[in-house]
């Protein structure tokens with residue numbers, strides 16, 4: 358007896374251990390790293406928690422460096438030389454197709470701890486030949502009258518020169534391609550931490566309405582894009598680290614432009630609608646927190662659907678029928694009725710062996726209703742009408 362008990366205990370222990378191993382190896386993959394595990398850690402208990410000023414400065418440097426990537430870089434995997442400006446920038450989506458692998462050092466440092474991530478990214482950027490403190494536009498946005506025009510123009514020439522050098526050499530990385538690879542990977546993680554609502558990213562403490570590219574020939578040091586208003590929660594972090602799937606253009610002057618731009622995913626559904634708020638596209642952080650899907654540009658946005666019973670599906674980029682039957686939005690009596698999903702609605706129909714009794718408005722067993730009235734098949738006619746409507750909709754039926 359004792360022996361069997363031991364064997365059983367051993368087998369059970371073995372099973373538990375195997376499970377733990379599987380769980381552990383799964384945890385090493387990037388998608389299963391959950392934020393909750395480090396949200397529950399108070400920053401003070403976090404060995405990587407830095408002092409405030411250091412953190413603010415580090416985030417500003419990283420935001421600037423990745424903004425330069427977002428607005429001025431191109432896909433180095435396919436294009437060797439700088440293309441014309443229309444095909445530069447990742448403000449619509451991260452590089453497509455996604456990177457086949459994420460830079461291993463970025464993954465090592467950013468996969469588990471936000472502060473460790475910031476500390477690593479900052480240390481790399483610190484040795485780059487062109488950073489935020491070299492950009493005249495950052496100096497000007499801090500103090501517009503810090504110098505006279507001649508001096509500013511000279512500073513801008515220096516700025517452009519070091520920018521060009523950094524672009525050409527790819528420093529502090531071995532090649533420009535390595536830089537592209539590293540900065541894309543860093544953007545993935547920084548965007549992820551933004552979507553997760555990491556408090557330190559809610560405001561970065563300085564203006565981010567520039568393309569991190571020295572003085573712009575037309576816009577000078579500020580572009581006044583309302584999406585980069587640091588007073589709005591997470592606006593600068595999103596503007597620096599993430600694409601904008603709702604408003605995928607480099608710059609808007611007013612937020613009212615977004616509903617009307619051609620690439621607004623909500624425009625197709627509502628292009629005839631005069632009511633502009635029907636074209637509003639919503640990009641919620643809460644719906645975009647899966648790292649794997651962030652990397653793959655599987656963004657979730659919400660659009661208004663003009664027909665009742667339809668909902669927006671980002672996956673398909675269109676309004677699709679809500680299946681009331683499978684998501685329990687129906688009120689059919691499970692015992693006597695079956696739910697039938699219809700375009701935009703649903704219908705309760707009597708189960709096999711049950712008939713509709715119009716007097717009590719219920720499906721009753723055949724044995725009880727001896728003389729069926731004309732109305733008993735009412736629900737079937739209704740369904741046929743709906744079905745006909747559906748066929749008409751897809752062009753298979755024409756009412757004479």
Ligand SMILES: *[C@@H]1O[C@H](CO)[C@@H](O)[C@H](O)[C@H]1NC(C)=O
Pocket residue numbers: 500501502503504
């Ligand atoms: C801006 O720079 C000018 C010239 O260096 C200086 O006189 C002025 O006090 C600065 N303003 C602020 C707000 O720092």
Ligand SMILES: *[C@@H]1O[C@H](CO)[C@@H](O)[C@H](O)[C@H]1NC(C)=O
Pocket residue numbers: 504505506507508
């Ligand atoms: C502009 O400033 C520079 C140094 O800051 C000075 O040498 C130059 O004389 C100034 N030019 C004018 C027109 O004020």
Ligand SMILES: *[C@@H]1O[C@H](CO)[C@@H](O)[C@H](O)[C@H]1NC(C)=O
Pocket residue numbers: 625628629
């Ligand atoms: C609305 O979109 C449809 C389909 O894309 C297109 O055929 C139609 O011309 C558009 N209408 C307007 C007013 O833009």
Ligand SMILES: *[C@@H]1O[C@H](CO)[C@@H](O)[C@H](O)[C@H]1NC(C)=O
Pocket residue numbers: 632633634635661
């Ligand atoms: C426009 O659409 C929004 C959202 O669908 C609605 O709340 C609002 O009442 C509409 N306004 C007008 C003038 O129809």
Ligand SMILES: *[C@@H]1O[C@H](CO)[C@@H](O)[C@H](O)[C@H]1NC(C)=O
Pocket residue numbers: 644645646647648650651655656657
């Ligand atoms: C978008 O939503 C789908 C379905 O809920 C989810 O699987 C996916 O991870 C989401 N995308 C992001 C970027 O989180």
Ligand SMILES: *[C@@H]1O[C@H](CO)[C@@H](O)[C@H](O)[C@H]1NC(C)=O
Pocket residue numbers: 715730731732
């Ligand atoms: C059948 O139903 C209709 C409306 O639902 C009602 O007006 C009519 O009186 C009913 N006929 C019988 C025979 O119950």
